Amino acid sequence: MQQNDALEVCTSTGTLEIFIPQLVYFFDLREFYLYDSNDLNNFVGSLNSIVETAASNDTFPLSLKSTSKCFTLYLQDDIFFGKDYTIFFKNDDDSNKNCADSNTVYQIPPPSMPDMNVTIESTQSGSCEMIILTADYNSTLLSRIWISDISVSDNEGQYSVNSAENGKELFSFKGSDAAKWINFCVYTPALSITAPPSASITISMSGNFQGML
16 A cells, blocks of 8 residues: 555445454554544544554454444555555454354464464365464565464365465365475465365464464
C-alpha cells in the first residue's frame, strides 16, 4: 500500500473477521487506520493502538469482527517499514464450519517460545482448514513459516497445504507420509492446511527457527 491508499474488504454473507498477529515492532503500524465500514466512517483505531491495548497471546493473533460486513484499511502516511507484516481477513463462516473448535487461525511462535503445537480436528461432515500467519519476528523481508514436525490421526487421509494469500496449492500428502515432513520452511505470509473429514493434524513449530532463512 502507498500513502492515502485504502483497502476495502467486504462480505455479503457471514461475519467478516480481521486477524492481526502479535507484533514486536507494532509502532510501525501507527499510520494504518482501520474502519468498520466500506468507507472512512466508524473509526476503530490505528493498527498500532489496537495491538498495543490487546492482551498478549503467543498462539492466537488478535481478531476483530465487523458489525457492518466491511473493513476499510487506510494508510495515512507512506513511511519506511523494516519488516514484512501480515494482516488476514476471512469470512467467519467459510472455513471452520466443519471444525471441532472454532479457533483455527494461529500465528508463528515468538523467539521466546522454543516449542508450540497447533491442532485442528474436523468433523465427519467435512474438512477443516487451519491458517498459520507470519509475524514480524522474521529477520528479513521474506515472510516464512518454519515447521518442525507434522503428525496426523488418519494415515489414509489426504492433507493439503496451500498459500492462504492466493489459494495456490503448495503440496499435499497422504497421512502415512506426514512423518517425512520435518524441519522445513514455507515462504508465504499465510499458510492454509486442510485436514480431511473425521481427522486431525498437529503442526509443531519452534520460535528458535522462525528467523532462519
